[in-house]
Amino acid sequence: MKHRKTYGALRRGSKIALLTLGLWAAPALAEQVDILALGDSLTQGYGLPEQDGFVRRLETWLRERNHDVAIVNAGVSGDTTAGGLSRVEWSLTPEIDAMILALGANDMLRGLDPEVARGNLEGILEVAQLQNTPVLLIGIEAPGNYGADYKQAFDAIYPDLAEEYETLYLDSFFAGLRENGALPDDLSQFVQADGLHPNPTGVERIVEGVGPKVEELIDKLDH
Numbered sequence: 001m002k003h004r005k006t007y008g009a010l011r012r013g014s015k016i017a018l019l020t021l022g023l024w025a026a027p028a029l030a031e032q033v034d035i036l037a038l039g040d041s042l043t044q045g046y047g048l049p050e051q052d053g054f055v056r057r058l059e060t061w062l063r064e065r066n067h068d069v070a071i072v073n074a075g076v077s078g079d080t081t082a083g084g085l086s087r088v089e090w091s092l093t094p095e096i097d098a099m100i101l102a103l104g105a106n107d108m109l110r111g112l113d114p115e116v117a118r119g120n121l122e123g124i125l126e127v128a129q130l131q132n133t134p135v136l137l138i139g140i141e142a143p144g145n146y147g148a149d150y151k152q153a154f155d156a157i158y159p160d161l162a163e164e165y166e167t168l169y170l171d172s173f174f175a176g177l178r179e180n181g182a183l184p185d186d187l188s189q190f191v192q193a194d195g196l197h198p199n200p201t202g203v204e205r206i207v208e209g210v211g212p213k214v215e216e217l218i219d220k221l222d223h
Helices: 014-025 054-063 081-091 105-109 114-130 148-165 200-220
Strands: 033-039 069-075 098-102 135-138 168-170
Touching: 033 054, 033 081, 033 200, 054 069, 054 200, 069 081, 081 114, 098 114, 098 200, 105 114, 114 135, 114 148, 135 148, 135 200, 148 168, 168 200
Parallel strands: 033 069, 033 098, 098 135, 135 168
Antiparallel strands: none
C-alpha cells in the first residue's frame, strides 16, 4: 500500500521556519489508488468501445465521487478461474493497491466442476493475501439447468471464500440489474444481442451496484 506524502521546508530564518511548521501541520496528500480488475469478458468490456466498458465506467463513477483512482483492466474474454490463477502473480505488480476479483462465469457456462473453480479462486486469494492486497470478491450465480446440486455447490463458492479470506464481497456481478431483489424477466434493455454481455445501459446499472463496494475497498486502504 502506498504511503501518504508530507511536505517540509528548510529552515532559513523565522519566516521559513514558520512556513515549515505550517506545512507539517497541513493534511497529508493521498496518492492515486491503483486497482486491478481481474476478470473475464464482463470485466474486459466485450462488444463495447473502451469508454463504455465496465472498467472505464467504474473508474469514472469513482472519480466523480472524488476518488483519485486508476483501474487496470485485467479482463480476458473467455477466461476461466484457471486462467486467472495462471496470471494473477504477474498481474499484481508492485504499484497495485487492491484487486477486484470477478471470475467464474465461464467455468459455470462450461459446466466445470465447482470444486475446481473453488480451488482456483482460493489460489488467487492466497496470492493476494501473501502480497497484502485487499480484495473485493464478486460472485456469479449459476442457473438451474445443470441441476440443483451443481447450482448449490457453485453459488456457495463465493460467500465461503469471502468469509475464509475476510474479503469484501458482492454476491453477483449483476446485482445492479436487480429490481425488487430479483433480476427482471426481460433483460433485453440491459444486454447485447448475444443475451449475455451488458450493453452501455446495463454497464451503467452494474457499476451502480459494484461502485459502493469498491468505495469500501478503497476505504480499507486507509485503515
